[in-house]
Amino acid sequence: MRNRIVAGISDVTVIVESDIKGGALITARIADSYNREVAAFPGRVYDSRSSGCNELIRTNIAAMITSADDLLELMNWNSNKKVKSVQKQLFIQLSEDEQKIIDLLQAKDALHADELLYQTGIANSQLAAVLLQLEMQGIIKALPGKQYRIN
Secondary structure: OOOHHHHHHHOEEEEOOOOOOOOOHHHHHHHOOOOOOEEEEOOOOOOOOHHHHHHHOOOOOOOEOOHHHHHHHHOOOOOOOOOOOOOOOEEEOOOOOHHHHHHHHHHHHEEEHHHHHHHHHHHHHHHHHHHHHHOOOOOEEEEEEOOOEEE
């Protein structure tokens, strides 16, 4: 029960050391089944305390990380990346709601979905649909923590 809670509330599950039958692997597999990010530090091949992490990496359940920078990159939390400005293309017609969202995101680096909801006045279900549509068109990008930015 505890493993399911941890896997469900975490944006990323990081495994540092685990035996091949360690409890951390249970949490990692649950997180993977919830479509959550899983990361693991690799270890020595013959060390039993590293066999679980190595197995997660080998089976592509976990991304290999070796430093905090790797974790920041995995979660798209790098603040060094510059946000590209959206150029209005001739072939894309944006609805009024889509344009409101684009205008707000151009003014900020990233905005939380609740802030977009508040500032645009769009209904919650409609906002989710518009955000998904913009994301599918490649105009915006969803970040961890219900944050959105211009792609």
